[in-house]
Amino acid sequence: MIEKRQFYIDGAWVDARDGRDLPVIDPSTEDPCAVIALGGQADTDAAVAAARAAFPGWMATAPETRIAYVEKILEVYETRAEELAQAISMEMGAPIDMARSAQVPAGTWHIGNFLTAARDFRFDEPLGDHAPNDRIIHEPVGVVGMITPWNWPMNQITLKVIAGLVAGCTMVLKPSEESPLDALIFAEIIDAAGLPGGVFNLVNGDGAGVGSQLSAHADVDMISFTGSARAGRLISKAAADTLKRVSLELGGKGANLIFDDADDKAVKRGVLHCMNNTGQSCNAPTRMLVERTRYDRTVEEAAAIAEGLKVGPASEPGRHIGPVVNATQFQKVQDLIQKGIDEGARLVAGGTGRPEGFNKGFYVRPTVFADVTNDMTIAQEEIFGPVLSIIPFDSEEEGIAIANDTPYGLTNYVQTGDPARANRLARSLRSGMVEMNGKARGAGAPFGGMKQSGHGREGGKWGIEDFLEVKAVSGWTPGA
Incomplete structure (x- = not known):
């Protein structure tokens, strides 16, 4: 039996402050395959506080340095591919060959695409020739609560975490309690890449607990959620009191x-x-x-x-x-x-x-x-x-x-x-996407929908933009 009761907060593995055990069930056998801890309010608060404290420094870090950290994450990710595949297969039921050929490589694909987009992204640019003293600055939205699903876990974790890191955000990830093991390996990858403490944090929990706590938290500036339309509505309501930004990737009926x-x-x-x-x-x-x-x-x-x-x-x-x-x-x-x-x-x-x-x-x-x-x-x-x-x-x-x-x-x-x-x-x-005659969308194409399929886009430069604010500055002196 695998036992994984710790969370990753402020650059360290820590015991749950307010946790309770949850068995992880192997859907192929209906038997428990692991035990994790579900966090409570104290764990959520600790993770958010770590992200909030780390934000000024990470925001001020040069984009080139943030990109270098993501390059290191990709390097470590590739060395852990088989462990990720085994975890995903066991916890959510993807056949092992499919986990190796599609589930894990989805993460590799997105990290690589974000690196391509980030190297060309203009975080600071002139408004236009008509306004030489106006500047447009793209800066991170702040602390982001990231809530990810079990069906394509590495796909969704990398779409959110890597885009947020490139943008300069700090974050608290709550992966699905149905597929927590791959997310814990991902936290180990982040740790091995040497990110500053507090930039990335992980707390396991369920939607009613940690998910709701992040959505309502006054020190969380944005929620990025992938899951059902029902849960998306609840998150939107919980986030309304603090007027935080909410990005939703919900269901479909293609x-x-x-x-x-x-x-x-x-x-x-x-x-x-x-x-x-x-x-x-x-x-x-x-x-x-x-x-x-x-x-x-x-x-x-x-x-x-x-x-x-x-x-x-x-x-x-x-x-x-x-x-x-x-x-x-x-x-x-x-x-x-x-x-x-x-x-x-x-x-x-x-x-x-x-x-x-x-x-x-x-x-x-x-x-x-x-x-x-x-x-x-x-x-x-x-x-x-x-x-x-x-x-x-x-x-x-x-x-x-x-x-x-x-x-x-x-x-x-x-x-x-x-x-x-x-x-x-x-x-x-x-619909947010249309695929014709079996032609897959290209590298860096935006993923997302309209109507009750949500709002916001993930992937490529659009995914980075989802985690950025736009600041208009007048009276700028070029070259100063």
């Missing part, structure tokens, strides 16, 4: 519009993307909207692909999907699959219950529904499991209307051989 002229790999690409990480991705294309002339064969193909997916323990090598993260999530997915059946959607693959051969572990059958209407619960609620809803449409206009008929607006997808149509849809779809 539409994947497949037109009759889409390429032969469009359906397979869409199903596998939906099921990736056991469907536990906010940008998963969980609504497959299909032009009616291609609809019947698409349903058959999607069902066959889902039925062919293997499900297995996270510890086993190979290409398969693992369990969902915990018992609560397992039951939620089961209930929504049953809801789809009850509301009249046609089940063409999967269904309720565990896959054949499993009587333990939070395993879900890869599930596909056809003949879904967009007012059904499974078309409107974020399921966060390997469940795909297929909806027909007759015209481009109808497809756009269905895609936009959702409270969410994170990522939409377009599959068509007509470049003009693709461009039209990219402008018409109400």
